[in-house]
Amino acid sequence: MTTILVTGGTGTLGRLVTERLRADGHEVRVLSRHAQPYAVDLIEGGSGLDAAVTGVDTIVHCATSPRGGADEKAAAHLIEAARRAGVGHLVYISIVGVDRVPFPYYRTKLAVERLVEQSGLGWTIVRATQFHDLLVQLFEALAKSPVMPLPAGISDQPIEVAEVADRLAELAAGAPAGRVEDMGGPEVRSFESLTRSYLAARGRRRAPLNVPLWGAAYRAFRAGGHLTPEHAVGKGTFEQYLERRFGGRRA
Incomplete structure (x- = not known):
C-alpha cells in the first residue's frame, strides 16, 4: 500500500477521506494547522511542510480557506514541496461550476x-x-430570523460528503487521471424546496422569502452554472441527511 498525505485531514471531507484510506490499508498522514506531528499552516509554508511530504506517494489536497488568495498561496507551497520530495500524484477536490460562475471563492x-x-x-x-x-x-444562520431571505430563482444539487470522500480515496489509490467526471447530488432542487425540508426536520416555523439579487455571479447561479444534472451520481438525498443528523430533535 502507499503513503498518502491528506491536507485538511481534520475537516469535514478530509477526516472521512483519511478514514477510508486507512481502512483500505494505506499509511496516511494528516496535515492541518493543529494535527501533530504534521501541524503545518500551508499558507505560510515552512520546513514542516517538507517533512510532511517526504516519502509520500500521493497527496489528497482537501484543505481550503475562505480568505482571499489563501488557497492559491497554500497550493503553491504544497506543489513546491511536492516537487522537491518527488511526489508522484496530487489529487485535488474542486467545485462544479468554478469555470462558469464568477464568484470570488x-x-x-x-x-x-x-x-x-x-x-x-x-x-x-x-x-x-x-x-x-x-x-x-446556511439555513441555520438564516433561520435566526422569522423570515428567511433566499436568493430567488436559484437551485442546488447537494451531495453526501461521504460519497465524495469515497471517490477521493478511490482516485488517490489509482494513477493520475487528469480531470475526471464531476460529481453531483441525486436531485436538483430549488432553494425554497430545500429550505422547507430543513424547516420540517427542525420543527421550525419560518417564512421563506425569495429575494432577487444582482450581479454576474447571481446570474450564473440562476442559470445553473454550479449544477451538473448530467452527472447526478450521488445516492444520498437531502432528506436522508436531515433525518440522520437531526432525527427526532426539534429546535
Whole structure:
C-alpha cells in the first residue's frame, strides 16, 4: 500500500477521506494547522511542510480557506514541496461550476486547478457540488430570523460528503487521471424546496422569502452554472441527511 498525505485531514471531507484510506490499508498522514506531528499552516509554508511530504506517494489536497488568495498561496507551497520530495500524484477536490460562475471563492478554486495542472506532477482533479452540511449551515444562520431571505430563482444539487470522500480515496489509490467526471447530488432542487425540508426536520416555523439579487455571479447561479444534472451520481438525498443528523430533535 502507499503513503498518502491528506491536507485538511481534520475537516469535514478530509477526516472521512483519511478514514477510508486507512481502512483500505494505506499509511496516511494528516496535515492541518493543529494535527501533530504534521501541524503545518500551508499558507505560510515552512520546513514542516517538507517533512510532511517526504516519502509520500500521493497527496489528497482537501484543505481550503475562505480568505482571499489563501488557497492559491497554500497550493503553491504544497506543489513546491511536492516537487522537491518527488511526489508522484496530487489529487485535488474542486467545485462544479468554478469555470462558469464568477464568484470570488470559485475563481480561487479555478486558479488552484490551474496551478495543479501546470505543476509538473501527476494530477487528478474532481469537482463536486455542495455538501448537504453546507446548506444546513446556511439555513441555520438564516433561520435566526422569522423570515428567511433566499436568493430567488436559484437551485442546488447537494451531495453526501461521504460519497465524495469515497471517490477521493478511490482516485488517490489509482494513477493520475487528469480531470475526471464531476460529481453531483441525486436531485436538483430549488432553494425554497430545500429550505422547507430543513424547516420540517427542525420543527421550525419560518417564512421563506425569495429575494432577487444582482450581479454576474447571481446570474450564473440562476442559470445553473454550479449544477451538473448530467452527472447526478450521488445516492444520498437531502432528506436522508436531515433525518440522520437531526432525527427526532426539534429546535
